[in-house]
Amino acid sequence: MAILDNVSETISKVARNIAKGTNKVVESSKVSIDLLEKKDDLKDKYAEIGKLLADCDDKEIIEKLDVADKINEIRALSNEIVELKIKLSELKNTKKCPDCGANISKNSAYCNVCGSKII
Numbered sequence: 062m063a064i065l066d067n068v069s070e071t072i073s074k075v076a077r078n079i080a081k082g083t084n085k086v087v088e089s090s091k092v093s094i095d096l097l098e099k100k101d102d103l104k105d106k107y108a109e110i111g112k113l114l115a116d117c118d119d120k121e122i123i124e125k126l127d128v129a130d131k132i133n134e135i136r137a138l139s140n141e142i143v144e145l146k147i148k149l150s151e152l153k154n155t156k157k158c159p160d161c162g163a164n165i166s167k168n169s170a171y172c173n174v175c176g177s178k179i180i
């Protein structure tokens with residue numbers, strides 16, 4: 062049955078090609094993930110160097126690399142982050158008084174502004 066043999070051969074060729082294609086897709090995904098991980102690692106390494114430099118007190122190095130402005134920006138951002146964390150913590154630990162709208166401690170039984178009992 063030459064016709065059936067041909068059909069069978071064609072089907073097996075198609076199956077092999079699909080498998081090859083699938084392998085390529087899988088391989089491509091693996092390479093993409095690897096690439097992203099390497100880029101992330103590289104970013105981390107740059108950040109480590111940046112952190113060392115930002116924490117460095119050696120004025121000669123800072124002047125030589127002309128990074129004083131960047132270091133000041135980093136310190137300002139760090140301060141802003143600390144302030145935002147404090148604000149967030151305060152917001153999480155407070156609730157609004159239903160009567161006067163004041164921010165009061167989450168555990169308060171009474172509003173310390175208007176004296177209302179908090180239910």
Ligand SMILES: [Zn+2]
Nearest residue numbers: 158161172175
């Ligand atoms: Zn109140």
